[in-house]
Amino acid sequence: MSGYERCPVDVLTGFLGAGKTSLLRRLIAVDALRDTAVLVNEFAALPVDDRLVSIAGAPVGLIGEGCICCVSDGNLRAALISLLDARESGAMPPFQRVLIETSGLADPGAILAALAADPMLKPRLRPGRVVTLVDLVHGEATLGDSAEAVAQIVCADAVFFTKRDSAGGLEAARLAATINALNPLATIVPEDVADPFAWPLPGSGDVVRSRALRRFHAVPVEPRHLEIAAGLLTAEAPIEWSHFAAWLSLLLHRHGTAILRMKGEVAIRGDGAVSAVMVQSVRHVVHAPEHLDRAEGTALVVIARGLDPAAIEASFRRHVTGEATSGGQERVAV
Ligand SMILES: Nc1nc2c(ncn2[C@@H]2O[C@H](COP(=O)(O)OP(=O)(O)OP(=O)(O)O)[C@@H](O)[C@H]2O)c(=O)[nH]1
Known part of the structure; x- marks a missing residue:
């Protein structure tokens, strides 16, 4: 034992x-993740968050491709077991806490419920706090059209606004007001707080959480992300910035509401x-591009709703890289 x-x-x-990786970087900078093992999950295949967090100098573990709540919870389980085993064998520092950064489409209620039901993990782990970040620029639109965003509010212990x-x-x-209506148990953390995980919550965390989870299960949220798909844009050679910038601006002008997220490196x-x-x-x-110390090649993840990533890729190849497409129809007319 x-x-x-x-x-x-x-x-x-x-x-x-919403700003999850940015907050992680700030927490690392103020040493708030000392004694913490961090696990990062990405919806799409490219683990760019790993690179971003690594810039800030933190040790991170990555939980494969997909969303841990519904695609690869076996991966999360395996990652947690290997972390705990490594701590016991002395292969890892004796961390006192695990922090999971979910993908932007995760259902944290499902993650906690899966952990609480696991006979291997239950004796070794206990639920901590769910902090949900809400982007003030896009929050209203996102809560209006994304069941995933609603699910994230509904099981939050604390909500922290970003992009103030x-x-x-x-x-x-x-x-x-919207958040309070969706989840009256969630505490809205004041804006000047550096670490929302350290902000005191009213009452016992366990009591608050079990009430929140009950409430969550009563909400008819479809946790599968059927209409959302991710694609990867790559280029064999470094690209011309002006071509890329013009293409991106036209793409977002025309399809901005369908392109939920784009993130990655451009060489x-x-x-x-x-x-x-x-x-x-x-x-x-x-957002303002961030210069990287070294170039590893262009690799950009695009997450879109109701728009075929293959069509975006075909448009990217035609307008930016000049590479031939593999015959895909170009439906993204930019
Ligand atoms: N202006 C402003 N921009 C922010 C703030 N927080 C994050 N951003 C920017 O928002 C963009 C997304 O931030 P990330 O931290 O990568 O968001 P994320 O939630 O980790 O993203 P995913 O992992 O794709 O879900 C980046 O360009 C950040 O620089 C903020 O408080 N103010």
């Missing part, structure tokens, strides 16, 4: 692009040298 007590599992969730610098106080007040051709940037968009909003 292990000499460790049951380890709390905290869950950091929030819809695509890009939105007014009115959005915060409106969203707080750019320069004067005799290749540079690389991390490019991100959330719906139609493109």
